[in-house]
Amino acid sequence: MKKRVLAVLLTGALAVSLLAGCGGGAGDTTTGETGDAPAAEQGSGDETEAPAEGGEGSDTITFGQAADPRSLDPAFADDGESTKINTNIYEGLVRYSDTTTEIQPSLAESWEVSDDGLTYTFHLRQGVKFHDGTDFNAEAVKINFDRQLPGNATEDMPYAGFVFAAVTEVTAEDDYTVVIKLSEAQTPFLANLAMIQGSPIVSPAALEANDNNVTNSPCGTGPYKFVSWDTNQSVVLERFEDYWGEPAKTKNLIFRIIPDNSARVIALNNGEVDVIDGIDAMVVDQISQSGNNVQTDEAMMTNYMAFNTTEGVCKDVEVRRALVQALNVPEMVQTLYQGYDQPATTFLPSSLPGYDSTIAPPAYDPEAAQKVLADKGVTSLHIITYSVARPYNTVGGQKLAEAVQGYLSKVGVECTIDAYDWTTFKEKAQTDTYDLLFAGWGGDNGDPDNFLNLLATDDISMNYSHFSSDEYKKLIADGLVTPVGDERSAIYTECEKIIADQVPILPISHANFMCGVSPRVNGFFYHVAQATKFANVTKN
Amino acid sequence: MLGKKQKPVEVPGQEKPESELHAVWESLRVNKTAIFGMVIIIILVAVALVTFLADAAGIQILPYDPNETDMTASFVKPCAEHWFGTDELGRDIFSRILDGTKISLFVGFAVVIFSLFFGIILGAVAGYKGGVVDTVIMRIMDIMLSIPGILFAITLMAALGKGLDKAIVAIGIVAIPEYARIVRGSVLSAKESDYTQAARVIGNRDLRIIFKHILPNIISPIIVRATLGISGAILDTAALGFLGLGVQPPVAEWGDMLGRAKGYIFAAPYTLVFPGLAITLVVLAFNLFGDGLSDALDPKSRKR
Numbered sequence: 001m002k003k004r005v006l007a008v009l010l011t012g013a014l015a016v017s018l019l020a021g022c023g024g025g026a027g028d029t030t031t032g033e034t035g036d037a038p039a040a041e042q043g044s045g046d047e048t049e050a051p052a053e054g055g056e057g058s059d060t061i062t063f064g065q066a067a068d069p070r071s072l073d074p075a076f077a078d079d080g081e082s083t084k085i086n087t088n089i090y091e092g093l094v095r096y097s098d099t100t101t102e103i104q105p106s107l108a109e110s111w112e113v114s115d116d117g118l119t120y121t122f123h124l125r126q127g128v129k130f131h132d133g134t135d136f137n138a139e140a141v142k143i144n145f146d147r148q149l150p151g152n153a154t155e156d157m158p159y160a161g162f163v164f165a166a167v168t169e170v171t172a173e174d175d176y177t178v179v180i181k182l183s184e185a186q187t188p189f190l191a192n193l194a195m196i197q198g199s200p201i202v203s204p205a206a207l208e209a210n211d212n213n214v215t216n217s218p219c220g221t222g223p224y225k226f227v228s229w230d231t232n233q234s235v236v237l238e239r240f241e242d243y244w245g246e247p248a249k250t251k252n253l254i255f256r257i258i259p260d261n262s263a264r265v266i267a268l269n270n271g272e273v274d275v276i277d278g279i280d281a282m283v284v285d286q287i288s289q290s291g292n293n294v295q296t297d298e299a300m301m302t303n304y305m306a307f308n309t310t311e312g313v314c315k316d317v318e319v320r321r322a323l324v325q326a327l328n329v330p331e332m333v334q335t336l337y338q339g340y341d342q343p344a345t346t347f348l349p350s351s352l353p354g355y356d357s358t359i360a361p362p363a364y365d366p367e368a369a370q371k372v373l374a375d376k377g378v379t380s381l382h383i384i385t386y387s388v389a390r391p392y393n394t395v396g397g398q399k400l401a402e403a404v405q406g407y408l409s410k411v412g413v414e415c416t417i418d419a420y421d422w423t424t425f426k427e428k429a430q431t432d433t434y435d436l437l438f439a440g441w442g443g444d445n446g447d448p449d450n451f452l453n454l455l456a457t458d459d460i461s462m463n464y465s466h467f468s469s470d471e472y473k474k475l476i477a478d479g480l481v482t483p484v485g486d487e488r489s490a491i492y493t494e495c496e497k498i499i500a501d502q503v504p505i506l507p508i509s510h511a512n513f514m515c516g517v518s519p520r521v522n523g524f525f526y527h528v529a530q531a532t533k534f535a536n537v538t539k540n
Numbered sequence: 541m542l543g544k545k546q547k548p549v550e551v552p553g554q555e556k557p558e559s560e561l562h563a564v565w566e567s568l569r570v571n572k573t574a575i576f577g578m579v580i581i582i583i584l585v586a587v588a589l590v591t592f593l594a595d596a597a598g599i600q601i602l603p604y605d606p607n608e609t610d611m612t613a614s615f616v617k618p619c620a621e622h623w624f625g626t627d628e629l630g631r632d633i634f635s636r637i638l639d640g641t642k643i644s645l646f647v648g649f650a651v652v653i654f655s656l657f658f659g660i661i662l663g664a665v666a667g668y669k670g671g672v673v674d675t676v677i678m679r680i681m682d683i684m685l686s687i688p689g690i691l692f693a694i695t696l697m698a699a700l701g702k703g704l705d706k707a708i709v710a711i712g713i714v715a716i717p718e719y720a721r722i723v724r725g726s727v728l729s730a731k732e733s734d735y736t737q738a739a740r741v742i743g744n745r746d747l748r749i750i751f752k753h754i755l756p757n758i759i760s761p762i763i764v765r766a767t768l769g770i771s772g773a774i775l776d777t778a779a780l781g782f783l784g785l786g787v788q789p790p791v792a793e794w795g796d797m798l799g800r801a802k803g804y805i806f807a808a809p810y811t812l813v814f815p816g817l818a819i820t821l822v823v824l825a826f827n828l829f830g831d832g833l834s835d836a837l838d839p840k841s842r843k844r
Contacts, residue, residue, distance in 0.1 A: 262803045282807040328611070335611040335630070387784065399628060399800075402789050406609025406629055409790075417789050418702070 058539045060252040061521065063532065064264045064273035066388045067422045068232055068257055072218040074200040075148055078158035078461075079422070080391050080442055083196045084277075084532045085235050085255050088248075089131075090200030090220035093122050093141065093178075093193050096529050098536075101446030103190055107136065107201060107221065108178075117185030117481070124176040128244040130203035131225035138172035143204040145170045145180070147212060158461060159198030162453070163189075166480075185481040187488065191445035196530055223248040223535040232257050248535040259421075261389050261396075265516065268292055274518045274539060277526070280394035281338030287516040296340070297513040297526040300349045300443035301392035302451065303341070305404065305436055305506045306464035312435045313378045320503040321362045322372035323381075323436075326411040328364045332403050333509045336395050340514060344507035346496045347441075347451055353484075354448040354492025359500050361507070370411040381408065381415045381435040386425040392440035392511040397425075400438055400508070430461050437464050440511075444529055448492040449479055455495075455504055467504035567836040574832020580825035588642035595639075604632035606639035607790040615808050625810040627801065633811060636792035637818050643793050644774050644822060647708055651773035652766050654712035659719025660762070664750050666720065667727030678724065681717035689714045690779055697785040704787050711776045715769060722765050726758035733757075760837040767830035771823040778819050794819050 069082035074090050077083065095106035105111075108122040128136035146152060149167055153160035166189070169181040182189065193199045206219035218226040221244070224237040237253040256273055258264040265283045267273045269290040279287065284294050307314040307323070314320055333343040342350075345360040383405070385397035393400055398419040405415040415436070420428055429437060444450050455467045456476040475495050482488040499505065513526035523537045568574055594601035603623075610630035618625045624633035666677040684692070696710035730736060731754070739753045780786040781795025782802075789796075794815045801811035 260803070262805060280803075282804055286806050331611045335614045336628075395628075398784075398789070403609060403611065403629055405790060406607075406611075406631075409607065409609075419784070 058520070059250055060254065061250050061275070061534060061537060061539050062254040062256055062273040063534075064256050064258045064267050064276035066257070066259055066261070066264070066278045066390075069229075069235065069255075070423060070426070071213075071215040072226065072229065072235070073202065073213050073215040074197055074220075075144075075157045075160065075202070076213060076215055078197055079426075080531065081422070083530070085237070086200065086218070086220075087196045087222075087530045087533050088224040088237055088253060088535070089218050089222045089226055090196065090202065091222050092195065092199040092201065093124075094190060095194050096446075096527065098533075099525065099527070101191070101529055103194055106194075107141075111190075113190075117187075118182045120180040120182070120189065121173075122178045122180070124178065125244065126176055128221050129242050130205070130221055131219045131240055132203050132205055133242075134203055134205045136201065136221055137175045138178045139175075140201055140204050141178045142170045142172045143207065144201050147207070148198060157198070158459075159195070161457065161459060162462075163192045163195070163198040187480060187482065187484060188445060188447040188449050191447050191450075194529070195444045197444060224253050246535075249538045250534065253534050259388055261394075268516045268518065271518070274521050275524055275532075276516045277513065277532075278389040278391060278394055279514050279516050280389065281340045283516075284340075284514075291519060293517045293519060295513075295515045295517045295524065295526070297515070298351070298528065299391065299511055299513045299526070300351060300446065300528050301440060301511045301513075302344055302347055302349060302507055303390075303392040303400075303438075303440045303509045303511060304344070304347065305438055305508060307504060307506070308433070308435055308437070308466060309468075309502075309504050310466040311433055313376065313381070314435050316376065317502055318372060319376050319378055322369040322376070322378075322411075323408065323413070324503055324506050325362045325365045325369035326373070326413070327404060327407045327506070329506070329508055332400075332407070336399065336403060337509060337511075341394075341509040341511045344510050345500075347455075347499055347505065347507050348448055348492065348496060349443070349451075349510045352443070352446070352448045352451070352492075353489040354452075354496065356493045356496060359493070359496045361500050361503055366407075366411050373411055373413055378413055381413055382433070383415050383417045383436045383438070384425070384428055384432060384434040385417060385419050385438040386422050387419040388422055390422075390440055391442060391513060392509070393438070394511070394514065397438045401436075404436070426461065429464055439464050446529060448489070449476065452476060452479075452492055452495045452499075455499065465504035467502070469498060469502065472498050564833075564836045568832055571832040571835065573828045574836070577825040577828030577830075577832065580821060581829055584641055584645060584822055584825065587638055588645045591639055592642045602632075602635040602638055604635040606631065606635040606792045609790075615804075615811075617808075618810050624814045625808070627797070627811050628804065628808075631790075631792075633797070633814055636797060637794070637814055640792040640794045640797065640815070640818065641822075643704065643787070643791065644777065644819075647704065647711075647777045648770040648774040648822075648826070650708045651712045651715060651777075652769045654708060655715035655769070656719055656762070656766055658712075659716045660723050660755070662716065663720035663723025664727050664755065667724035668731060668746065668750055668754070674724075677720070681720050684714070685717045685721075690776060693776055693780060694783065694785060697780055702785065702788055704791070704793075707777055707780055707786050711773050711780070714776070715773065718769070719762070719765065722761055723758070726761060727754055730754045730758055764830055764834040764837060767826060767833055771826035771830070774826070775819065775823050 065081055065084060067081045069085050070079045071077040071082055072085060074086050077086060091106050093106060093108040094103050097104050107125055107128060109125050111120060111122045113120055124138060130136060145164060148157055148160035148164045150165060166182045166184050166186045167180055168183045171179045173179055200220060202214055203219040206214045206217060210217055223240055223243045225240040227236040227238050229235045234257060235255040239248045239251045241247060258267055261280060264276045265279060265286055268276045269292060287294050307320045309315060330343040333341060346355060348355045383401050385401040387396060387398050389396045401417045405417060408415055441451060441454060453476050454462050456473045457463050460466055472495060475491050479488055479491040482491060515526055517524050520539050521537060526532060590601060613626055613630040614628050616622050616626040622632050626632055662677050666674040692714045693710045696713060697706060700706040700710060736749060736753060739749050777786060778795025781793045782799035784799055786796050787793040797815040798812060804811050
């Protein structure tokens with residue numbers, strides 16, 4: 001009899017430990033990492049403050065994020081996870097102000113734009129050093145821009161076309177003057193140069209030493225320099241003491257990769273990390289109950305669903321409209337995001353010029369949808385999506401896909417869902433066939449072109465719906481050369497009308513940045529375009 | 541005494557198997573935990589059969605359609621309408637758990653049948669033939685055994701892709717060596733026994749000796765292992781589902797339900813507790829029953 005009691009206990013223990021063991025891995029493995037950093041640094045003993053009692057020292061800030069950066073070379077990164085890190089390592093010629101998207105000098109102290117809008121002359125800051133000790137100068141700018149010019153850019157440079165397509169020539173007039181010539185006037189060009197993707201300046205010496213891709217040994221001019229990147233574990237940065245401006249206030253900056261949402265929240269509440277992002281409404285109480293703050297910063301992000309407009313049943317615009325009619329977007333958004341995100345009707349967030357609240361895709365009407373879909377013989381669809389939480393979709397792509405699957409099954413369409421981790425998803429989106437795909441866009445530069453040109457480009461790593469409309473492309477081209485103002489805004493409103501009519505994508509929600517922040521951290525702000533700059537963040 | 545002795549006279553040929561089964565049952569009957577396990581298994585099989593037949597016939601027997609989402613009723617706490625509450629998409633967890641029974645049991649049985657089939661063939665051939673054949677087969681089995689089972693299954697799933705059929709194959713392949721070893725060991729000892737020698741002497745072919753004479757005599761340890769193997773297979777399926785490698789959504793699979801609910805462990809614990817309990821219950825039931833069966837089939841420990 002004793003043996004049986006033991007068997008019962010062991011069975012229970014086995015069931016619990018096996019399943020618990022599977023889930024716990026992500027949270028546990030890196031605890032040593034954060035613990036070690038301050039200790040190692042006390043040993044070196046240079047002008048560090050004494051660590052605060054209980055918990056980590058005030059000279060280390062740890063940020064918990066959901067996924068590895070795609071690349072730590074700004075020319076090869078296009079995702080938020082990379083941006084959050086790269087924004088601390090690199091700088092561009094210009095930058096955004098601390099809280100808005102107004103353009104300010106950075107590595108360039110001043111600049112002139114010719115009247116025809118085709119020539120930009122930048123006067124560079126002197127005495128700036130890269131992390132490897134080499135000097136920043138006009139030649140460095142030329143090398144960085146040249147590698148992304150049409151013809152030189154490789155296919156895996158996602159922002160090369162976006163930023164540099166119109167650039168014909170970059171010349172170093174003298175050591176500290178750069179002249180950039182464009183083939184056509186491009187209103188957002190200056191804003192694009194402030195972005196953390198594509199435009200930041202990498203050390204030419206590092207580029208040469210690393211075969212033109214410094215993703216494994218990043219080297220810029222920013223307030224933090226790179227120390228180590230342990231794949232799927234953490235990225236460690238350290239204050240760059242020779243920074244040209246005011247040095248970073250906190251010595252160590254660690255980005256820890258914690259894919260699981262609840263594990264990230266637990267890490268914050270345990271004090272293993274100081275700031276986390278990608279949280280969802282379900283954990284707000286949990287975070288605030290343990291004394292941490294939930295910070296909501298305005299974002300310009302759109303969570304959307306793309307239809308494949310070149311292959312499969314979604315090629316037919318009537319099918320796309322019917323599928324949109326089958327979805328009750330406001331209800332879905334309310335349930336999934338608990339009111340923390342706004343249901344979207346347009347691709348542009350409401351804060352951008354060109355937004356028009358009267359434009360909306362076909363309204364929810366499941367009966368009409370069912371009829372059209374039955375007539376067209378649409379019974380099954382293939383969805384591909386991402387599995388982790390994203391800033392624009394805090395519940396993760398799989399839950400969103402399942403919600404859509406639930407609505408579509410009510411109108412007689414069964415969906416198969418393939419969910420991949422983020423990096424695989426980006427690859428599959430280019431290689432696999434799909435009918436529906438979930439994606440999102442976080443605005444880079446505060447310009448409507450930044451959102452809407454996604455549907456005008458031929459790059460399928462951007463234009464997931466493979467949408468191609470001459471009328472739309474012409475509007476986007478016009479917008480590029482029209483100076484900022486009402487006329488330009490009207491062009492983008494026109495684009496939105498085409499999207500609502502042709503439905504290459506269905507906008508689902510506009511997100512806010514939601515971060516869990518330890519009360520010990522001061523000055524943290526999630527910027528709409530340059531994400532998490534930590535140089536002025538302190539910890540007590 | 542007289543009454544009992546009369547029976548074999550009427551049906552002499554069936555005396556032995558009947559009394560054997562009877563003795564096993566007598567021994568099992570007094571083992572309360574084994575009976576407890578068996579009752580639960582019978583209930584679960586009944587639930588699985590009923591939901592499966594109702595589904596096939598298009599009758600809705602569950603309180604709700606297990607896959608139907610209702611975004612207006614997500615995260616309803618357990619109440620009279622939703623006994624186990626609803627999940628993040630407003631699906632009734634009670635219905636999903638009942639619906640998931642047939643999947644877990646189906647996978648459990650299918651995996652065991654799959655691995656038993658290959659395990660018996662490989663083990664019997666290795667044990668009976670001996671020599672080089674034995675060495676080659678058993679070393680391959682050893683190599684497979686040296687890889688942790690669940691890791692091996694995860695690797696296979698990653699290569700094969702998502703889906704219940706693939707999960708069965710992946711977990712089934714992982715379990716083959718265990719059966720092969722048990723069968724080989726039993727065959728090795730049975731091979732030297734008098735009845736095998738006798739069968740060989742009268743000119744039976746090898747295959748006939750293996751399947752007609754040896755296997756029926758070594759079936760007890762195989763049955764015990766298979767019963768316990770079902771619970772292992774169910775647990776492995778749940779682990780795969782938990783890791784997001786198991787089933788295609790929206791299929792209600794317990795491990796998958798558990799995995800997707802882990803983000804709500806504090807906000808909505810009921811989304812996690814009930815699938816977890818369901819897995820524990822079925823694994824417990826098969827382990828208790830298998831344990832009891834092991835005692836009952838072993839003549840030495842059989843209670844009389």
